[in-house]
Amino acid sequence: MKHSPxxxxxxxxxxxxxxxxxxxxxxxYPGAGVLAEHTAVREKVGIFxxxxxxxxxxxxxxxxxxxxSMFTNDLNRIADxxxxxxxxxxxxxxxxxxxxxxxxxxxxxxxxxNASNTTDVVKVLIEHAPAAIHVENLHLEYAVIAVQGPLAPxxxxxxxxxxxxxxxxxxxxxxxxxxxxxxxxxxxxxLGYELLPKIADASKVxxxxxxxxxxxxxxxxxxxxxxxxxxxxxxxxHGHELSLDISPVEASATWAIGWDKPGFxxxxxxxxxxxxxxxxxxxxxxxxxRGIPRGGMQVKTAAGELLxxxxxxxxxxxxxxxxxxxxxxxxxxxxxxxxxxxxxxxxLVEVVKLPFMPSHVR
Numbered sequence: 001m002k003h004s005p006x007x008x009x010x011x012x013x014x015x016x017x018x019x020x021x022x023x024x025x026x027x028x029y030p031g032a033g034v035l036a037e038h039t040a041v042r043e044k045v046g047i048f049x050x051x052x053x054x055x056x057x058x059x060x061x062x063x064x065x066x067x068x069s070m071f072t073n074d075l076n077r078i079a080d081x082x083x084x085x086x087x088x089x090x091x092x093x094x095x096x097x098x099x100x101x102x103x104x105x106x107x108x109x110x111x112x113x114n115a116s117n118t119t120d121v122v123k124v125l126i127e128h129a130p131a132a133i134h135v136e137n138l139h140l141e142y143a144v145i146a147v148q149g150p151l152a153p154x155x156x157x158x159x160x161x162x163x164x165x166x167x168x169x170x171x172x173x174x175x176x177x178x179x180x181x182x183x184x185x186x187x188x189x190x191l192g193y194e195l196l197p198k199i200a201d202a203s204k205v206x207x208x209x210x211x212x213x214x215x216x217x218x219x220x221x222x223x224x225x226x227x228x229x230x231x232x233x234x235x236x237x238h239g240h241e242l243s244l245d246i247s248p249v250e251a252s253a254t255w256a257i258g259w260d261k262p263g264f265x266x267x268x269x270x271x272x273x274x275x276x277x278x279x280x281x282x283x284x285x286x287x288x289x290r291g292i293p294r295g296g297m298q299v300k301t302a303a304g305e306l307l308x309x310x311x312x313x314x315x316x317x318x319x320x321x322x323x324x325x326x327x328x329x330x331x332x333x334x335x336x337x338x339x340x341x342x343x344x345x346x347x348l349v350e351v352v353k354l355p356f357m358p359s360h361v362r
Contacts, residue, residue: 081171
């Protein structure tokens with residue numbers, strides 16, 4: 001089990017710890033818990049240690065064209081100094097991983113994949129890379145800290161950081177005396193930033209941020225709140241909404257595909273799915289009673305026809321009801337009332353439009 005460079009900080013706060021992609025990470029902290037941490041991010045500000053996320057670099061002549069032949073999105077859509085959400089697919093259209101690609105230049109990219117998939121992503125890139133391209137796994141060289149919430153810009157300004165940058169833009173800033181890559185992005189639906197300090201600087205950057213959020217009522221948050229926040233936004237999680245068996249077309253992530261660019265891995269299958277229409281797709285479910293959707297629960301019609309299953313589900317701290325994302329037959333439409341099996345009890349849900357909460361990322 002790998003440890004974050006901030007591991008001792010979490011133990012000192014007596015955090016509840018659990019396995020995330022082979023990393024022992026904080027789920028929640030005593031005295032606050034998931035509900036309070038979630039609310040802090042929606043209403044004020046919270047910080048997360050997400051150092052389990054992967055890091056890799058791709059450099060060399062032709063790096064832009066190479067990555068465009070690998071990833072679904074089109075890196076020509078963004079300029080140097082901007083980041084982009086994209087996916088690496090299999091030839092069959094399944095998803096090896098979803099990740100963020102940072103464009104330093106046409107010959108220099110920094111990638112942030114998911115923890116458990118970093119090795120696979122790097123392996124696939126190395127296997128396909130021409131001689132001029134160098135792919136390097138940097139998983140253990142950087143920490144990742146997320147600062148999320150409506151007061152995030154205020155907090156960053158108190159540290160002397162310029163917050164006047166566009167959504168998904170990044171730059172190098174100084175925090176706690178350390179150089180940090182700062183990107184205006186996140187996984188909560190709130191305006192925020194993700195910061196990447198070198199491992200050696202992680203503790204002092206973390207301590208600086210903790211001290212900065214406390215005067216405005218911010219909280220240190222665990223990955224439990226991160227999951228409830230991303231579920232309210234309908235953001236996909238690999239291994240749930242996306243997988244080797246679930247394509248981005250089925251996961252309703254077609255916006256992350258550059259349909260007009262030359263072929264990429266899996267493009268023929270994905271284009272066919274788009275043309276024919278997928279047989280199943282991700283939809284949002286909102287409970288109409290006290291039932292709480294959970295991953296793996298079956299979803300049926302009132303007459304008992306099996307439609308699919310829940311891929312992610314939780315109690316929404318913001319809406320005070322159960323919510324979920326489910327992969328169902330594509331005949332399902334918004335407004336349909338369906339049934340989920342909650343431990344042998346039928347509970348009623350309605351198909352609704354995502355996101356469950358308004359987005360404030362921009």
